[in-house]
Amino acid sequence: METQKTLFADAMTRLDDALEHVDISADAIERLKFPKSSLSVSLPVRMDDGSLQVFQGFRVRYDDTRGPTKGGVRFHPGVNLDEVQSLAFWMTFKCAALNIPFGGGKGGITVDPKALSKLELERLSRAYIDAIADFIGPDVDIPAPDVYTTPTIMGWMMDQYSIIRRQQCPAVVTGKPIALGGSLGRDTATATGAFYTIEALAPKFGLDRGAATVAIQGVGNAGSVLARLLFEAGYRVVAVSDSKGGVYDPKGLDIPAVQNFRERNRRIEAVYCEGTVCNTVGGQTIGNDELLTLDVDILIPAALENQIVAENADRVRAKYIFEVANGPVSAAADRRLNARGIPVVPDILVNAGGVTVSYFEWLQNRSGLYWSLEDVDRRLKQNAIAETEKIWQVARERNIPLRTSAYVHALRRLGEALEAKGTRHYFAS
Numbered sequence: 001m002e003t004q005k006t007l008f009a010d011a012m013t014r015l016d017d018a019l020e021h022v023d024i025s026a027d028a029i030e031r032l033k034f035p036k037s038s039l040s041v042s043l044p045v046r047m048d049d050g051s052l053q054v055f056q057g058f059r060v061r062y063d064d065t066r067g068p069t070k071g072g073v074r075f076h077p078g079v080n081l082d083e084v085q086s087l088a089f090w091m092t093f094k095c096a097a098l099n100i101p102f103g104g105g106k107g108g109i110t111v112d113p114k115a116l117s118k119l120e121l122e123r124l125s126r127a128y129i130d131a132i133a134d135f136i137g138p139d140v141d142i143p144a145p146d147v148y149t150t151p152t153i154m155g156w157m158m159d160q161y162s163i164i165r166r167q168q169c170p171a172v173v174t175g176k177p178i179a180l181g182g183s184l185g186r187d188t189a190t191a192t193g194a195f196y197t198i199e200a201l202a203p204k205f206g207l208d209r210g211a212a213t214v215a216i217q218g219v220g221n222a223g224s225v226l227a228r229l230l231f232e233a234g235y236r237v238v239a240v241s242d243s244k245g246g247v248y249d250p251k252g253l254d255i256p257a258v259q260n261f262r263e264r265n266r267r268i269e270a271v272y273c274e275g276t277v278c279n280t281v282g283g284q285t286i287g288n289d290e291l292l293t294l295d296v297d298i299l300i301p302a303a304l305e306n307q308i309v310a311e312n313a314d315r316v317r318a319k320y321i322f323e324v325a326n327g328p329v330s331a332a333a334d335r336r337l338n339a340r341g342i343p344v345v346p347d348i349l350v351n352a353g354g355v356t357v358s359y360f361e362w363l364q365n366r367s368g369l370y371w372s373l374e375d376v377d378r379r380l381k382q383n384a385i386a387e388t389e390k391i392w393q394v395a396r397e398r399n400i401p402l403r404t405s406a407y408v409h410a411l412r413r414l415g416e417a418l419e420a421k422g423t424r425h426y427f428a429s
């Protein structure tokens with residue numbers, strides 16, 4: 001059994017691995033080991049039946065050395081402070097790795113959102129902003145969507161913050177509906193960024209679009225768009241799944257058909273998709289555990305953290321793993337995969353398209369000038385490919401795994417910023 005570390009302790013081991021390869025002051029390292037501030041709040045919500053239910057919410061601002069903190073808000077029954085803190089830590093490194101001028105933050109509410117009506121969900125989202133309003137702001141901390149939060153929810157949150165401040169504050173939240181100041185291309189940004197990273201690395205890995213097989217765990221916001229992009233580009237997407245199970249066809253799935261089914265079965269009054277992808281198209285049903293061990297070229301975990309852990313890492317048969325979810329491969333699993341020569345392209349690089357276009361949305365909100373989809377896509381592509389190349393180069397030069405190299409790349413930027421603010425070394429020189 002893998003020793004049960006907290007998610008945060010597991011996340012910190014990635015920092016330790018990278019520290020060996022970067023010249024950064026001891027002061028800066030010390031700063032990066034602790035979150036700047038964490039807030040835990042209770043959220044009393046009046047339910048449709050008149051009863052009162054109290055939910056628990058969190059917001060963590062991990063590090064703001066390079067700019068206001070930025071990160072999504074997760075609605076999930078498993079949300080806890082350790083998870084939110086880990087996600088905020090990853091956001092810090094993600095923004096630095098991609099050269100986005102933000103620090104790292106994250107938020108969450110411990111709730112099963114599928115059990116709430118739309119009105120209850122709106123009251124909960126507004127209650128969350130009431131509780132954290134003094135902790136966030138366009139120059140302080142900027143929430144965004146994450147697991148089970150949507151543009152609609154971001155719109156409610158921005159509106160509530162604007163009501164509290166008595167002025168329009170579109171830049172306080174990103175991932176909003178277009179009508180409320182959202183950016184074109186934000187809804188597909190995480191997947192599009194992941195697609196550019198895959199495309200940039202595929203030739204280096206000797207993968208050919210026309211032949212490469214792909215399995216995707218979790219076809220939500222990020223995974224479903226990525227499945228479509230890969231399918232359209234000619235990759236053979238052989239398996240996809242959601243929380244209820246998946247479907248597998250070694251000849252390749254008809255991804256638009258799978259997605260049509262999901263869309264048709266969405267409950268109109270609900271914010272979330274319902275129904276499993278299993279009954280839709282040809283191919284066999286497959287469990288999530290089985291999907292992770294399929295013999296494919298590319299495995300894409302795009303659901304939740306800790307999906308590939310010490311217990312199943314040795315059964316993984318994929319040649320390459322691209323992490324679209326945050327933290328889907330534990331540190332212990334990483335070591336086993338490394339030993340077996342299976343490269344893992346890390347979350348902080350692969351899924352950074354979301355925060356990149358969130359940054360673009362924030363810029364547009366602040367300037368009042370809105371960009372075309374072509375502009376958004378061009379800048380996203382340019383940044384994703386440029387930073388992927390730099391991280392690849394660091395990995396080659398130092399002969400280190402891509403994850404360590406992404407952290408080294410981020411740490412150099414973070415270290416420089418921390419140093420510029422003043423460290424012992426800075427004052428001594």
Ligand code: NAD
Nearest residue numbers: 147148190218219220221222242243288303325326351354
């Ligand atoms: P989402 O809620 O839209 O989708 C999550 C999907 O995972 C759903 O299809 C759900 O059914 C499925 N799922 C849940 N548990 C599962 C399990 N045990 N096995 C298989 N599937 C399961 O969420 P999302 O926004 O697509 O986020 C997915 C991951 O990507 C998360 O780790 C999130 O932090 C990360 N991420 C998302 C964004 C973004 O912009 N959406 C940006 C960066 C990172």
